[in-house]
Amino acid sequence: MTDLSLTCRRTIKANPKQIYNAWLDPAMMTRFMSPRPDMHVAEARSDAREGGRFFVLMVGDKEYPHEGTYNELTPFSRIVFTWEAPWSAPDTQVELVLTPVADGTEVVLTHVKFMSEESRDNHEKGWNGILGKLDALLS
Secondary structure (H helix, E strand, C coil): CEEEEEEEEEEECCCHHHHHHHHHCHHHHHHHCCCCCCCEEEEEEECCCCCCEEEEEEECCCEEEEEEEEEEEECCCEEEEECECCCCCCCCEEEEEEEEECCEEEEEEEEEEECCHHHHHHHHHHHHHHHHHHHHHHC
């Protein structure tokens, strides 16, 4: 395992409260939490509290289950969670920081610990796709 990480930045034309709430709401998660146009979310669950768990089942050419634990929830500004999948490195973590800006909210997503550069690069494309869908949904 390596200590590879990635950071994605995007300004979304919505306020931090809308983004924060969408990220934790299973009904909203089904609408944006898939990385590619040919994928969808078949199931999403969220126990939105520190120590609570979430589950997202992405479906494309096959099923891609993801789950994790919410480590930190700072209303409308920060979400930190583990990211667990059969192909993920152990102890991966994602941090989402929401900062109000003139055009909406700057979203900075940082994901740490990948098994390889290829895995990191694939996740970077995936997270950018998810942020793009979230932007389209909330704009």
